[in-house]
Amino acid sequence: MNHLTEEQLIAFRERLGPENTAIARHLADCDECRAALERLDSVLAVLDSLPVPDPGEDYGRRVWQQIAPRLPEKSARWWQLWMVPRRLAAIGAVAALVVAAFFVGRISNTKGPIGDSAASQAQVRERVLVVAVGQHLGRSEMMLVELSNAEPANPGQKQVNISAEQRRAEDLLEENRLYRQTALQEGDAGLASVLDELERVLLDVAHSPEEVTPAQLESIRHKIEAQGILFKVRVVSKELEQRQDNAKPSPTQNDSTKRERNKI
C-alpha cells in the first residue's frame, strides 16, 4: 500500500484537494498515515493557541475617531442623495403628504370664497405638515422613552440589546431630516431647531452598537436627559396638537405659536 505524501496530508487537513474522500478512506485503514496526520494536527493545534490580543469592545469606535478627521469629503451628485432606499421611503411619506395637502386644499377651495383661496391653501398645507410632524414626534418620543427604560433581558445579562430602538432611530432619522428641511422652508425656525436637536440624538442612537453595556446605556440616557430633548419634543407635540384642534386658526395666532416655540 502506498502511503500518503505530506502534500496529501496537508491538502486533507486544509481542505485543499479534490480527493479528500479517497484520503479519508486510506486514513481509516492505515495506522502509519493516521499517526502522521496526528503529528501534523498537533503542530497546527499548537499554532492555533497563539493568542491574538483583544483590542477591546470599543475598538471600532476608536478606529472611527482616529480615521474620521482624515476622511476626505465626498461630493455626491444631487440625485444620489435621494437614491438611498431608506430616504426613498421617507420621500414617499412626504410625497403622500403633499398629495393629501393638494386634495384637502381642493375640497376646502370649493367651500370658501375665491379671494381667500391662497391663504386657505397655505393653512391646509401647514395643517397637513402639523399632523405629519406631530405623528413623527410621537413615534420619536416613544422610541426615546423605551430606550430610556431599556434593561437587560435577564438580570444576569451584562449587555442590553437596543437593536430594535436602533433600527427605529434609523427610520426616524430620514423622516426627521425631511421634516426639518420642510419646517425651514415654511419659516418655522423653532420647529426646525427642535427637529435639529432630535436629529442629533437619533443619529447617536442609530450609530450605537446593537448591544451596549449598562454604562454605555447610561451615557446615552444621560445625553437624552442633558439635552432635555424629551421635554422639548413633548412641548412641541402639545403645541402641534393645539394647532390641529383649532379648526381655522387666524394668521396672527399661528405667528404667535411659532414665536412661542422659538423661545424653547
Add this chain to the structure above:
Amino acid sequence: MNRMPQTVESTPAIADSDALAVERTRAGERDAFRILVERHSQNVFRLAYRMTGNQHDAEEVVQEAFLRAYQKLGQFAARANFGTWVYRIAANYAIDRMRQRQKEEARRQNPGVDKEDGMEQDPLSQVHDPAPTPERLTQSLELRVQMEGALAALSHAERTAFVMRHWEGCGIEEIAEVLKLSSGAAKNTVFRAVQKLRAALEPFVRAGEQAKAIGTES
C-alpha cells in the same frame, strides 16, 4: 480556528445593512461609514495582527484599510460583501507593511544592504533556540517565541496564504487575488507554508509532549 469570512458572509442581515451603509456613504453621508468601521474593525484587526505579528502595525493596517476602502468606495461592486472587500484591502496593505518592516530591519542590522523582497528564508535560522531543553519547552512562553519565530520566517506570501486559509478560512480564489497569483500557485503557497511551519515546530512540539509525558509519569 477562526473562520471569519464565512461568518460575515452567511449573515444576510449584516450584509444588507452593510450595503445600505455603503450606499449612504456613496451618497455623501460620511457618518454612515462609521457603521462599517465599527462593525468590521475587530475582524480586520485579527487578520492584521496575525499577518504582521505586532499590535502597533496591526492597528495601523486597520486604519489604513478603512481609509483606502473609503477612498475606493466608488470601485466597490454593489453586490459584493463589504466585509470581504475591506479584508482584502487590509491583507494587501499588511503585505506592504511587512515588506517595509523587513527593509527597515535589514537596514538597521546591515546598513547599505537591502534584503530582496519575497526572498525565501530558512525557517530554522529564525527559530531562536534550536535545541531547548524539555523543561524549558514546558513553558508556554518559550513555545510561543518559537511559533512567532517560525511564522516570521515564512515569506510574506506564505504567511498571508497561511493566515488567510488556516485561521481566517478564506477560499483559494480570494487568497490568489490578494497575492496576485493563479489558484494553483496560491494553493502551493499554502502547502509550502504548512510544510515550513511543520519542519520548524514539530521537534519542539514533540519535545514538549515528551516532557509532559515524563512529568505525568514522575
